[in-house]
Amino acid sequence: CRDKIFLRVFSTDGDIMVPKPSRSVAPWLSAICYVAVESVCDENVLFPVNVSTDLLTLWGKSFDEVYAVAQENMKRVYTCMRMREALIKNAKAYARTLDMSQEEQNRYVMAALIKFQDIPIYVLGAGLFGAGAIAVPEILSEVSRTIMDWCGFYIIPSSTEELLLIPLWYGMSTEEMKETIRDTNVKTLDPTKQLSDRLYLYKSGELLLA
Numbered sequence: 001c002r003d004k005i006f007l008r009v010f011s012t013d014g015d016i017m018v019p020k021p022s023r024s025v026a027p028w029l030s031a032i033c034y035v036a037v038e039s040v041c042d043e044n045v046l047f048p049v050n051v052s053t054d055l056l057t058l059w060g061k062s063f064d065e066v067y068a069v070a071q072e073n074m075k076r077v078y079t080c081m082r083m084r085e086a087l088i089k090n091a092k093a094y095a096r097t098l099d100m101s102q103e104e105q106n107r108y109v110m111a112a113l114i115k116f117q118d119i120p121i122y123v124l125g126a127g128l129f130g131a132g133a134i135a136v137p138e139i140l141s142e143v144s145r146t147i148m149d150w151c152g153f154y155i156i157p158s159s160t161e162e163l164l165l166i167p168l169w170y171g172m173s174t175e176e177m178k179e180t181i182r183d184t185n186v187k188t189l190d191p192t193k194q195l196s197d198r199l200y201l202y203k204s205g206e207l208l209l210a
Contacts, residue, residue: 003073007136012029025134032050077126079124124162178197
């Protein structure tokens with residue numbers, strides 16, 4: 001199961017108890033390791049099993065060793081795509097589940113494309129709990145270098161499953177982003193999928209609070 005070990009992050013500024021063992025990613029964020037286990041009923045369905053102290057003892061491994069493996073796996077599977085592309089991909093999958101003609105499906109997808117074509121928002125994720133990508137410095141550095149052209153970027157913790165990235169040059173108001181995060185957590189997002197009400201910032205190789 002070595003290639004199925006990944007990271008999940010938890011905010012440490014709320015009421016959620018962070019499972020142990022864990023590692024501090026920042027003063028306000030901690031990460032644990034989990035194993036993505038296949039369902040006995042459907043091998044395409046995965047569910048997480050936290051790497052506990054007992055499991056480490058069974059494996060004969062230290063938490064640091066397993067954490068390093070999880071980081072490597074996160075680097076292997078992570079994706080970062082333009083919001084427009086992510087929405088189109090999801091829209092296509094969703095449209096196919098509806099009772100639509102091919103022409104109607106194409107119009108549905110085109111509407112998603114037009115709505116977000118000029119907004120430089122990127123979706124970052126990896127594994128079942130995609131927000132865990134924030135715990136891998138090499139991922140953030142690579143995104144800064146290859147996608148943001150070395151520019152810093154805001155990180156919106158949209159859920160435990162993914163993060164939204166907005167380049168600093170876009171000039172979006174930090175207060176507007178913070179308000180969006182709070183509203184989404186209160187009105188839209190399942191509490192079990194909420195990560196934080198805070199806005200993060202990656203700049204000059206450092207993960208900060210905005």
